[in-house]
Every structure is written in structure tokens, then in C-alpha cells.
Amino acid sequence: xxxxxxxxxxxFLFLFNLLFLIxxxxxxxxxxxxxxxxxxxxxxxxxxxxxxxxGAYILVGVGSLTxxxxxxxxxxxxxxxxxxxxxxxxxxxxxxxxQVAAGLVIYFQQEGLKGELSxxxxxxxxxxxxxxxxxxxxxxxxxxxxxxxxxxxxxxAEEWEKNDILINRSMTAYPCxxxxxxxxxxxxxxxxxxxxxxxxTATSADWPVHKQGCVDxxxxxxxxxxxxxxxVCVGVAVVELLGMILSISLCKxxxxxxxxxxxxx
Numbered sequence: 001x002x003x004x005x006x007x008x009x010x011x012f013l014f015l016f017n018l019l020f021l022i023x024x025x026x027x028x029x030x031x032x033x034x035x036x037x038x039x040x041x042x043x044x045x046x047x048x049x050x051x052x053x054x055g056a057y058i059l060v061g062v063g064s065l066t067x068x069x070x071x072x073x074x075x076x077x078x079x080x081x082x083x084x085x086x087x088x089x090x091x092x093x094x095x096x097x098x099q100v101a102a103g104l105v106i107y108f109q110q111e112g113l114k115g116e117l118s119x120x121x122x123x124x125x126x127x128x129x130x131x132x133x134x135x136x137x138x139x140x141x142x143x144x145x146x147x148x149x150x151x152x153x154x155x156x157a158e159e160w161e162k163n164d165i166l167i168n169r170s171m172t173a174y175p176c177x178x179x180x181x182x183x184x185x186x187x188x189x190x191x192x193x194x195x196x197x198x199x200x201t202a203t204s205a206d207w208p209v210h211k212q213g214c215v216d217x218x219x220x221x222x223x224x225x226x227x228x229x230x231x232v233c234v235g236v237a238v239v240e241l242l243g244m245i246l247s248i249s250l251c252k253x254x255x256x257x258x259x260x261x262x263x264x265x
Contacts, residue, residue, distance in 0.1 A: 013246040014074055016239060021070030023236045028063025030232070031056045055105070058098075065095055066236060073243060082251055089247045096240045099233050107230070117218070121154045126162045128175070130190035143177035143189045146210075149217035152178035156213045157204045165191065171202040178209035 034056035069091050076084035124142055127135070146152055152175065153159035160166060160175055172194050176187035194202055 009246060009250045010078070013243065013250055014078060016243050016246060017070045017073035020073065020236070020239050020243060021067055023232065023239060024063050024066030024068075024070055026063070026232055027059055027066060027236060031059030031061075031063055034059070062095060062098060065091070069095065073247065076247070085247045085251050089244055089251075092240050092244050092247070096237055096244075099237055099240075114219070118154055118215075121214075122159065122162075125153060125159050126164065128163055129165060140189055143175070145214060145218070146175070146177040147188055149214050149221075150180070150210050151212050151214035151217055152210045153213050154215055157207060157209050157211050159213075161204050171204070171206070174204070174207035174209055178207070180210050181208040 035053070069088060072084060072091075073088045075081070076088055121142065124135070124138060128139055128142075129135075130139070132139070157174075157178060160178070161171060166173060169191075173191040174194060176190055176192040179187070179192060194207065196206075
């Protein structure tokens with residue numbers, strides 16, 4: 001091929017690697033967000049399933065390596081270094097295989113994650129104690145979920161009847177984060193006292209709370225966020241595949257150019 005085609009391939013590969021660098025930063029950001037977030041539903045997910053934390057570390061690793069490969073690709077393309085382009089191609093192929101494997105694991109773990117999450121939420125509700133500092137982050141995260149999704153419990157408000165503190169109070173209190181009353185609007189955690197109590201006892205049916213469970217809202221949240229993560233990974237995979245094709249093409253072009261420059265005897 002001519003030098004014109006070589007230049008076009010080189011600059012296309014350079015542009016793809018800039019995009020590659022940006023997408024790698026996005027993947028790295030997702031991984032750091034999952035690990036660092038302690039105030040939203042993601043912290044409940046981390047506790048419910050070790051695979052979520054493992055997946056986050058994989059995202060951080062893949063994102064960092066993707067950014068590094070983007071930099072090396074830009075360097076190899078601009079300076080036309082064949083060995084660097086060969087290393088770039090090999091690393092891209094390894095990253096692509098890793099991403100496909102991670103994507104399949106995430107996809108097939110969704111049902112298992114739902115079951116694990118159900119069990120951890122049931123235990124969390126049963127042992128919920130506003131003065132217990134040990135699990136405060138997890139409890140605050142679940143309160144945040146209930147407040148934001150306007151729901152109560154996993155399958156319904158009646159699950160809170162299993163809470164040890166509420167049992168001791170004869171159900172005359174209820175979780176503030178479940179409340180649908182305007183007077184509890186500023187209360188995001190802990191228990192609120194029931195105003196009207198008949199015979200000193202009550203049930204969840206007497207509480208001014210949302211009756212629907214959080215399971216549907218959580219499922220929608222999982223679908224939306226996992227869809228975004230998988231969508232970004234697919235986008236990166238397409239760029240990686242194009243980068244592999246361009247790097248091989250550039251390697252061949254450089255080889256052909258070098259061969260034509262050898263003086264004939």
C-alpha cells in the first residue's frame with residue numbers, strides 16, 4: 001500500500017485510541033463508584049454478594065489497563081513502532097476476552113444476586129437497630145432505598161413485623177424511611193412513633209407507610225444500571241475490535257513500507 005494509506009490508517013488508529021482512553025476512564029469510574037459508594041443501594045449489593053465487589057475490582061483493573069493500552073496505542077501509531085503495536089494487539093485481545101467473560105458472569109449471576117439480596121435484606125430488617133453503629137452504613141443504605149423508591153421491606157411492609165425492636169414495642173413504632181406521612185418527611189432513618197394505638201398494640205396495617213415492597217424497584221434499578229455497565233463494555237469491545245484490526249493493518253503497512261525502502265542489489 002502507498003504512504004497515503006499508511007498515514008490514514010495511522011491517524012485512524014490514533015483517533016480510535018483516544019476514544020479507547022476515554023471509554024477506559026468510564027469503566028474505571030464505574031468500578032471506583034461501586035467500591036466507594038457507601039450511601040446508596042450499591043453498598044447493600046456489595047454486602048449481599050461478594051461477586052459484586054469482585055466485579056468492581058475487575059472493572060477497575062480492566063479500565064486501568066484499557067487506558068494504558070489506549071496510551072500505548074497512540075504512541076505506537078504516531079511513532080510507527082511495530083513491536084509496540086504487536087504488544088498492543090495482544091493486550092487488546094486479552095482485555096476483550098476478559099470483558100466477554102466478565103459480561104457473561106454478570107448476566108448469568110442476576111438471578112443468584114436477586115436471591116442473595118433477598119436474604120440479606122430480610123436479615124437486615126430483622127436485626128435493624130438505629131443505635132447499632134456496626135451496621136449503620138448498611139442500615140442507612142437500606143433506609144435510602146426505601147425513601148427513594150417509596151417502598152417498604154423487600155416484599156411488603158409486613159416484613160418489618162419480624163424486627164426485634166418493633167416486637168418489643170408491640171408494633172407501636174414503624175420505620176421512618178417507609179413513611180408516607182408528611183410529618184415524617186424530614187426523618188430518613190430510625191423508628192417513628194405511631195400516634196394512634198388501639199389497646200396498646202398495632203400491626204403493619206396500622207402504620208402510615210408504603211405497603212408495596214422494594215423488590216420491583218430494586219429489579220428495575222439493577223436492570224437499568226447493569227444495562228448501562230454492559231452497554232459501556234460492549235462499546236469498548238467494539239472499539240477494541242476495530243483497534244485490533246487497525247493495529248494489524250498498520251503493522252503490515254509499516255512492514256511493506258520498510259521493505260520497499262530496501263535498496264535493490
